[in-house]
Amino acid sequence: MPLDVNALRAHFPSLTSGVAHFDGPGGTQTPSEVxxxxxxxxxxxxxxxxxxxxxxxxxxxxxxxxxxxxxxxxxxxxxxxxxxxxxxxxxxxxxxxxxxxxxxxxxxxxxxxxxxxxxxxxxxxxxxxxxxxxxxxxxxxxxxxxxxxxxxxxxxxxxxxxxxxxxxxxxxxxxxxxxxxxxxxxxxxxxxxxxxxxxxxxxxxxxxxxxxxxxxxxxxxxxxxxxxxxxxxxxxxxxxxxxxxxxxxxxxxxxxxxxxxxxxxxxxxxxxxxASLAPASGTRRERLLAAHHAIEEHELRLRGRIEDGLAGFGDRVTLHSRAANRTPTLFLTFADRDSTDAYRYLAGRDIAAPAGTFYAYEPAKVLGVEAGLRVGLAPYNTDAEIDRLLEGLDAFLG
Missing domain, CATH: 3.40.640.10 (Type I PLP-dependent aspartate aminotransferase-like (Major domain))
Known part of the structure; x- marks a missing residue:
């Protein structure tokens, strides 16, 4: 079951703002039904x-x-x-x-x-x-x-x-x-x-x-x-x-x-x-399983697009998210630029990707970073938003 992202987005009033939200790990946008x-x-x-x-x-x-x-x-x-x-x-x-x-x-x-x-x-x-x-x-x-x-x-x-x-x-x-x-x-x-x-x-x-x-x-x-x-x-x-x-x-x-x-x-x-993102047959548990399968396929495909784009930046960007089994969340630092500056720059382009360590105190200590840019995907993200993110990072890095 492919995820119909356009139909899903129609339920989120906040998405009409035009902001591309990559801040889902801190809290997603909310559908009108909620x-x-x-x-x-x-x-x-x-x-x-x-x-x-x-x-x-x-x-x-x-x-x-x-x-x-x-x-x-x-x-x-x-x-x-x-x-x-x-x-x-x-x-x-x-x-x-x-x-x-x-x-x-x-x-x-x-x-x-x-x-x-x-x-x-x-x-x-x-x-x-x-x-x-x-x-x-x-x-x-x-x-x-x-x-x-x-x-x-x-x-x-x-x-x-x-x-x-x-x-x-x-x-x-x-x-x-x-x-x-x-x-x-x-x-x-x-x-x-x-x-x-x-x-x-x-x-x-x-x-x-x-x-x-x-x-x-x-x-x-x-x-x-x-x-x-x-x-x-x-x-x-x-x-x-x-x-x-x-x-x-x-x-x-x-x-x-x-x-x-x-x-x-x-x-x-x-x-x-x-659960409503899956076909209407079956128990709620069964529909949740089907919906999450479709969500995961969509999010991991978009994650792959971001990773391919980041690879083109070479050593100007360090991707710390490298586990074999992981969610569509990417933690980045920059060779010669401040992550908070990247956050502000992207926000000026209506792209929400915050910087910090997000209460992950112990992993940040192990990584030796004071802050990084976190790009987190949600079911409502689109290919066009991925393009905007990569273009924004490219412009920021000069």
Whole structure:
């Protein structure tokens, strides 16, 4: 099923501005269906969640629909879907809840490939609990994790392995299933940052080996929030701090305070929009699989066009995204020009490709860069926009 990009773009009011958006890794543009779902829910009738009045039922439906949509998206069960303000907030909450069971001699493993939201919460929790921190190392020459010492780093003392499914800086997709297999052999839990990955591939949490997986709907056409997926039986074993009168049921025990029902409805609408890109037959999960297959083909073809164009710039441009298996996200630096200047120059041509390190603190340290230009593709990008990007870079480089 080829992706009909022109038909898809018609659903995005912001794209009429003429700006070519290569800033999807920081947050995609949003289709009108998502905004309409938010407005429709927010303007109600709406009240706190119950089942007596219409307003209460609307709130309850928003929650139940959200849990089912993200169960379909992640290959999980609705009872294992937790809403959070962001992936960062969820990871802080779960790292602290899990740390209650750690004891001296335990070890926590993090990676040098990850966004800091899947590093710093674990680093800080480990320090507070007095347990040992160990690292999966990034090889800057390949932009991949060096797993030669995996069996040593992940060992019988390991309690949690935190690793990304795809780097938001480099696009690298490490072999999460292999890492998870080793972790499970020694009885460790696996916490996967799927924020960047979820924008470019259908998630199968079980196949990845992720005991916990977080993602952020605003990275794939939805509103700003975070989602955690896990097995409900696993969630029952975790006891977060909460208010005394609040429910102890899973997954509600992890959702502190009244939920933003309108945001949940918008996130559900984003999942439905992606599913709508596939033929109308089959379950939502089946349509999501088909839609993501078409999206991936489209995005990787465009990535190839960008890479071919960058090759023509020779040593004036360094492409740090070089892993064999990666998303359509490219991180660039320039031999004798500042990346922030490139960002500003392109913005003046209505091309949005930001510069920075994008909270990927550890990989940026390993690469030895203070900032780079990140070019990230989304389903709505076109060949004409690729031409504009390459022409803009050529003009910038002189």
């Amino acid at each position: 905004g309409e779902a938010i407005a429709r829910t927010l303007t109600g009738p709406l009240s706190n969640r119950e089942t007596i009045t219409e307003a209460e039922r609307n709130a309850d439906s928003a929650v139940q629909d959200f849990r089912q949509a993200f169960a379909d998206l992640t290959g999980s069960q609705p009872g294992g879907i937790v809403h959070g303000r962001s992936a960062t907030q969820l990871t802080y909450d779960f790292s602290r809840a899990l740390a209650k069971t750690w004891k001296p001699g335990d070890e926590i493993v993090v990676s040098q490939l990850d966004h800091d939201c899947n590093v710093r919460p674990w680093v800080q929790a480990a320090a507070q609990a007095g347990v040992t921190l160990r690292w999966l190392r990034l090889d800057p020459s390949t932009a991949e994790l060096d797993l030669d010492d995996l069996d040593e780093v992940v060992n019988e003392r390991t309690r949690v392995v935190a690793v990304t499914a795809a780097s938001n800086l480099l696009g690298s997709k490490p072999p999460v299933a292999r890492i998870a297999e080793r972790a499970h052999q020694v009885g460790a839990l696996v916490y996967v940052d799927g924020v960047h990955y979820a924008a470019h591939a259908t998630i199968d949490r079980t196949a990845l080996g992720a005991d916990f997986l977080v993602c952020s709907p605003y990275k794939f056409l939805g509103p700003h929030c975070g989602v955690l997926a896990a097995d409900p039986e696993l969630l029952k074993t975790i006891h977060p701090d909460k208010l005394a009168p609040s429910t102890n049921q899973v997954p509600e025990r992890f959702e502190l305070g009244t939920l933003p029902y309108e945001i949940l409805a918008g996130a559900t609408a984003a999942v439905d929009f992606i």
